Amino acid sequence: MAEIPADRLQTLAEFGPNLHYNHGMTIDPSLQIDKEVDTHCCFCGQQCGIKLKVADNQVVGFEPRYDFPFNKGLLCPKGVKRYLQGGHPDRLTTALQKNTAAPGGFSQINYDQAIQEVAEKIKHIQNQYGPESVGVLSGASLTTEKAYLMGKFARLGLQTPYIDYNGRLCMVSAAAANKKAFGIDRAANPWDDIIGTDVVWISGANIAECAPITTNYVWQAREHGAKIIVVDPRITPIARTADLYLPIKPGRDIALFNGVLNMMIQWGWIDEGFIKGYTVGFDELAESVSEWTLEKTARVTGIAEKKIAQAAEIWGTAKTSFLLHARGIEHHTHGVQNCLGAINIVLASGRIGRENCGYATITGQANGQGGREHGQKCDQLPGARDISNPEHRAHVAKVWGVEPDEIPGPGVDCYEMMRKIHSGEIKALLTLCFNPKVSLPDNSYVGAALDKLDFMCSIDFFLSETAQHADIVLPGSLQEEDEGIITQIEGRVIKINKAVDPPGEAKQDWKIIQDLARLLGRDKGFTFENPGEILDELRDASKGGVADYAGVTYEKIDKQGGVFWPCYDEDHPGTPRLFEKGSWNPVANGAGPFYFPDGKARFVVAPYSAPAEDIDDEYDIILTSGRVVSQFLSGTQTRRIGPLVDQYPEPCIEMHPRLAEKLNIKDNDWATVQTRRGSVTLRAQVVQTIRPDTIFVPYHWAGKRSINQCTVQAQDPISKIPEFKVCACRVVKSLEPNYIKEEQSLLQGAVR
């Protein structure tokens, strides 16, 4: 049974998070550097270029990489301090086996013995319960080669349909909306198109903290006269100096977009020529938004009428524009609808597919884009192909050298997999690059699911909170210990270069997966010698699909500073801007610029509905969650980097002074957030920069500090993205919680 083997504090003491400060050049600036490796940051979807300094097979420092075109040397604090993962005391350098008698609950074992044990357990469980009793959870911080291999391994190596990935928590609703409207899921423009545009509309995107380098693009647009519109429940740093700030009530974005579109139609601020020539479905959409008067829009969104009207006018009358959105509108039970609403006001304006006219969702994870294109998503095969489509299956089966019916059908999303673990359908789990114990909503349910597993194996570089449930932990690789491609925020494919070898018995993840395939007796198709060979197969597998990487090579990436997909063959330079008039794509085949047989974009009616759990008398405050600039996702890496922890040591509850006064809570007081799932006690941060009906808590922390103890399981019916951005809570003043004192006694006061 995959229960945590030791007391939480013991595991903390043994495996961290320990805070790493002094390392490499921090200790000795005169350290002899063996090499500087041109590569990219390991964290967010912007994939900033960075040089890593290497001494004695350890990353010991960094240097800005001024020549990479996207960021030209710029880095956020996470990029600056990422090198402190090098030589980290928590780094797993051997395999671990659960052992309740061992300190922290795990003892080291030989890698070969460990992987043999994993293979035996999987075989045993599959023999007893069938191949579908094993599930795989993987992640979008993996290189595309690894993500591709994970999809292939689940389907052929394990013969299970049950694989899904942490991109499910990221932007799948935007992806689904993009496919519905454009027939393709990718940022439509390179970021250079932001500079020179008339209006930048930013909905639900805390750019300054979650995509900091994009800030310079937005400010540069403003230098050249752009108006900036920011829609967010909080005055974020990017909202502070916006020309127009709309403090939307969480979960009401579609109402705003529909109201703006209605006003655009009424005032004639639409591009009729574009609508007629390049789209279908406008009349039905126009009819559907006619009910969204300013008065109704204001009532639902909580934004003043005149501000909505101003936004509609600024947007409606612009000659060029760029709309950006992120998780703020995507993390909803109507996330797809929200994104369709955003796309509808872009398409109605006709401002897409040309210079300074653009639209994009801001990718969250490193490979949020590439990681959702090549088959680790439960319903998908490489090249953004559909696992239920017979032609798509036939193409991939041919590349894989199997019969189409050897490829299992669609699986289920990662949260549904948790439910299947609870119901006993899934008995064993393999995880890589996913920390659902922290990152999934209502995570007590997730922990209870993991406890029920007959067998669990995690591949990890640090012992994440999820890996603590594993029977066997295999030591995987950090980003700088492997090479491969990643598709960043703009749709630009970039190359991660290997700086160091994995330490000790740690191995590149793709090697571990292939070792496992071999021991399962399924090594056919899992004998790649290096990531380049995986890429070659991926190129074939994606060829002819919408996400066509056929012409993407390491050499071309190096020569061009990246390659924007689709890239059809070795002579093709790639496609920086989608939907240009007269452009060709394999779906439309010359009929038009969008990825449908008629070449036209789709207006899709996006009706408003309230969040799954709205506030009521009992739970009367909206809880929303998100990120801070110095931490990343579930914090497995960033909670171990001392200077980043110091910058924002522990999560706070952001609340407006008016709400705080009503609750008798003062700044820095302890307060407890309670929902129908659970509660969390943290310090209050009383600020005027948030709606008075809403509280905000960042989600990077584990255990008693995790706000995902409180968030709701509710998911979008189309994309299955969870509703992290709205649920109902109540807040009460509290005393210092016990966990603080416990940790202080054992861990010298460091916050983990």
Added chain:
Amino acid sequence: MIADDQEFFIDPNRCIGCQACVQACSECDTHKGQAMIHLEYVDRSSSPQTAPVICMHCDTPTCAEVCPADAIKKTPDGVVQSARKERCVSCDNCGLACPFGVPKVKVEIELMMKCDMCYDRTAFGKKPMCASVCPSQALFFGTREEINELRPRSQAVNEFQFGQQIINTKVNMMIPKEDDDSLIMVGVADPMSVDDMMMDGLFED
């Protein structure tokens, strides 16, 4: 020597408070682990506004003028250095006198340390760490031609008046051009409020 055409420009209007500059400053070889840049919230309770402060490198540095031990030196290319270890008496006169509040005495090592514009980088043709990484480019290092092209709505100033004292600095501050009427000036005392933008009466008790 720092190349004549390479200058430092600060534009607090752009600052997003991310602390990339602080984290990068602490990576400088001459003061490893210690950040010399100051980044502070102006008033976090009312606004996320932050202000980055580096040494302005005055032509006539007040810190050096008031130093009783003559410990603070300026390079020929105008960079005011941290106090010299062998001379500094850690009296904090510099810290008290600096009109920009830059020098800080590190009590544990009895030494005043401050921003030296990454002299170990800039003297060798590299950009300072903070301006290299600053994601909002509130901190910019480059030529006047570059800044003029990148910031058509702003002008660089390097003359500041404090009471009777007029100070000229090597570092420039970007301010809006006087003829730019498209800007709405919002003072610190009058921060943006969610109330202004919300529907009237929604949150009245």
